Amino acid sequence: MHHEVWHFSDYVMLVVSAIFINNILLARFLGNCPFLGTSKRMDTAFSMACAVTFVLGCTGPITWLIEKYLLIPYDLLYLETLAFILTIAVFVQLVEMVIRKISQPLYRALGIYLPLITTNCAVLGTCFLNIKEKFNFIQTIVFSVASAMGFGLALVIMAGIRERFNFARIPKNFQDTSIGLITAGLIGLSFFAFQGLAK
Amino acid sequence: MEGILGATVYPVLVMGGLAAVFAVMLGVASRVFYVEVDPRIKAVEELLPGANCGGCGYAGCADCAAAIVRGEAPVNACVASPPEVYEKIAKLLGKTVEAKEPQVAHIMCRGTKDKAKIRFRYMGIEDCRAAVLVAGGDKECLYGCLGLGTCVKSCPFGALRMGENGIPVVDRDKCTGCGTCVRVCPRGVPKLIPASQKIVTVCNNHDAPPTVKKICEVGCLGCGICKKVCPEKAIEIVNFLSVVDPSKCNLCGKCIEKCPTGAIQQILPG
Amino acid sequence: MKTATIKGGIEFKVERVGGAIETLPVPSKVVLPLKQHKGTACKAVVKKGQEVKVGELIGDGEVPIHATVAGKVTEVTKRFPDIRGGYIPAIGIEVQGDAWDEDGSDLDPTSLSSNQALETIKKAGLVDYNIDAEPLAEKINFAKTKGVKTLVINGVDLEPGVGICKQLLVEKRQEIVGGIKVLKNVLNITNAYLAIESTSAQVQATIEGAVSGVAELVVTSPKYPVGLPKFLVKAITGKEVPSPHGRPEDVGVVVIGLETAISVWDALKTNRPPIDKAITVYGAVNNPKNLRVRIGTPLKHVLEYCGVSAEIGKVIVGGPMMGLAQYSLDIPVTKEVNAIFIQRESELTEISGQKCINCGWCVKVCPMRLLPHIISSYCEVGMFEEAESYNLSYCVECGCCAYVCPAKIPLVHWIKYGKSQIKREER
Amino acid sequence: MDTKRLVKEFTKGLWKEIPPFRFVLGLCPTLACTTTVSDGLGMGLCLTFVLTCSNVFISMLRKIIPDEVRLACFIVVVATFVIIVELVTQAYFYPLYMSLGIFIPLIVVNCIPLGRAEAFASKNSVIYSLADGLGMGLGYTMSLTSLAFFRELLGKGTIWGHHVMWSGFEPLSFLQKAPGAFVCLGLMLGIMNLVGSEK
């Protein structure tokens, strides 16, 4: 990203790239455990996608601020991992507490997926990528949300396919996770086609 | 403040500060946003591995624990736990088998293909529940076993197998008396009986005697001979079907002798 | 003249059975089930050995049953095979005569008041021959309480090949017009349509001329299942009958069969209950025919008359698409029977056990615009909630999907199974 | 101290509960860091170190950590060892560090250390936790190495960088890409189930 000034089209390209070309799940291998765990049913998958989008939309910018105003000035870059994961863990726990108190329906729909997010490498991974790609604050927000949407897209596609597994005669030993992984591979293969979108 | 010790000042201050702020936030939030939860959920959660792997299909161990306590998920819902954990959870929730007379399922029909009359050739889906939708089933008898094995397929313990003549057979060693077969059978042919019951009327037909005579060679006619000959008055005729009360039965075997169709059977020796 | 059609459906290349409606000779024995309508069975009011006259009341209940022949009651049984597969009470009569004792009255039905007409309809035991054989008096009363504004006379033969309505439109034009007038009068409405399947322009013009001033003629495309009330209402008035349990009356329309209108006219004019029924007998018979059959005539007698040559595979009452296969030829023709279709042994299809290949043909023909393959697949694996989320209960069971399925999947059977399981779970 | 139990806790991770095959956990590095045997082995050993150390320390601290900050504390402990690994690999195994890239810091959100911390170390004494961590870590290393073996052999035609396939062998480069990793793991899982179910 060597442009100094970013135009609208650059942001569009960033979003397209994060969702399709470098899909966080299928191309970058981040967030696979919840991917396989929560893609068995469409409603679960959708809730998880929403929860991840919300958390990443918040923690992406927060970690960026921590990096910029705490770690860089005091030359503590080696503590990045520690500071980021601590922030994410605490943030997720806080949000869970708040949602549980203020809205039971929302908690049933979203909150119960929050503990899964702490251990979701897609979240921490995206925070690292924000720093690695030297994004500014706005780009960080856009990239974080777009990455989470890419995660959600892959999750929902997978859930749609896995719901249909019920109709298929899958050999017993390959049922569930095994066929899930193979399917994920095939989805990933089809996402290769999007690489033509980038220059 | 020189040298290596000096270098530790900022990291310690920054991380310590961050941690202190977070700890205060969490501590305050945990009080302000305190929500009462069923202590059993917490207890079950303790027993689960806590890996939040999502393998059970629920969102994390806490959710799975809640589902187990609510009774939505089986005690063994967690795929990542060894059997000991299941036992512990069952104990915790008081879901152990109570000390009562164990029950087993028994197929209350002997109307095999050669004994019970068939009305037509059924050509539909291999499932009893679907078969009853087609003109009420292919047997003349509207109470008997259709023999398509829905109970066999649905038994979670593999305790049922299809016999040679199209009537399922219960493996009494494997049967836990869970009653799944009773629930799935569209005609209620399997019934739960006390595991010690030895004499049973193996029929489910409630038709009047002349009708039964016409449609099945081995059905209970509801003629009442067994009731008459029973010295212990252990047999009742309920809606043209004889029912043996095992608590009164003294195993004299007179009913078996006299039954014109052989519907009353001794199913256990002794 | 309006035209109407539906989305989806199938255009069968089968000719409708033509020819004048022949009267079938009365058999030596008739059986009259005490339930020939949708509802509860009647109670027999005659005993074994009793002599009955034509038109004598033999079963009393919400829809009374009358003797259709003169003769001696040979049996009053509680367990006679039913068209739907169970057992129902029935009365057997040995035939001694088939004519009315005295001439019927010659009234002017249009002069009767609404209540008088309804009373007669009820007493005559009329049912709506359209589908399901609903008790007509009840249906009219229901329509009135719903404030129905539109009457649709369904002159479309639902099943492919059936030619009854087509033939009645030629033979009974006067009675049809009279019947519509009476029904409009009874329902106290002015707006009526007569729906017929498209035929030659000349015939259409004749009918239009006959009904002009009484009802507007609607010509439907020759597509199955446009004859189902739900689709007729949608095609004619544009109103959607709410699914899954809604009725045309809910949107202010009442749909009544063509033959029903004729029977109403006849019953009011002569003050007699109906004793015969027009049916089409076709399929694997030597002479496919439109027949007027005395109610209670066993199927065996009908088939013998039409000459069944090849070994019979299935005898289906109603028609190939939505009909019910019969296991006993002792079952009589009742008010519920519109047609008898005979399938050859060689034409029977076994279930293949193959999985859905997602060709989408069922989706293309489904007139309810559902996804039959997904619904049936969910039913197959026991996921009924998911099937319901694809509107399982909206299915009208017209059978188009199963007819076109190249994998020979019994889609309708799976769907019926799913519906029954959902009902079971609700209980 | 019970030697038998110690052996049991150690060996269970090697076959009976071998991650990620038995529980589908820690998938991201399993997929991303197995293009070559050396990467797989390196990643596995890094994780083994983190897992063992964090297990030991969490086991030691298990009595003083309050419930409200349990997750945060666990994650800090794990993160500390992850950073140590990160710094050490960077200093002495630079090529490995470069090829594992973002996945070294991401060990912190790997479900295995955190899961073992929650499930085992927080409930058991130090010595068993050590055995558990070591066993699980080595099991994970074995899994990664074997997966990497197939991916490198068939995807590149090499093992440990040496050409071993016959000349003219056309590598299935698909296996080196993301989709290939999913498919390969899915197939291995299915075959593992087959072997496991026969027992």
Add this chain to the structure above:
Amino acid sequence: MFKLLVRLVGVLTGICVVSAFLLTFVREGTKGQIEYQQLKALMAPAVKVVLPPSDNDPIADRVKVTIGTGKKARKITVFPAKKGGKLFALAYTASASGHGGPVEVMVGITVDGKILGVKVVKHSETPGIGTKVTNSKEFMSQFVGKTWNSKIALSNAGGDIQAISGATESSLAVTNAVANAMKIFQVVKQKLESKLG
């Protein structure tokens, strides 16, 4: 409530402080080695091109010198090449802005101030156009032999460096970068020699 807070803060802060303290030691212990590894990965190929073979490892023997004073002060890493323990050449990087961003070049210079070689280490020029310059050995060889006080400029600016046609901007950037490097040669050399002792 207060007691709980103290405990929460105490434990979490305690663990974090201990962790940070510990990590600082690890970091201090590995710092030099990490820098060496990074520079080796980044600079070693360029150093190899611009400096002739030497007895020592120029990366390991790197020296940091400060150029300028006050706000303009910046640190430059210099890679010395020695033979028989005696400094005979040095290499360092300098940059100038190009078409897509800064272009960084590594310049190898003898102790007398004669250029031994030039190599681009970092650039973001347009692939296919700017890279014609950055990858061109002929273009780079034009600098060889120039001394610290000779004029280093493109031919159209009065110098004798021939730009590559179609990529003037990139040619200019490289030339400027080399010129920038030569400007500070004297200072760098002095500071280096004083540091090496």
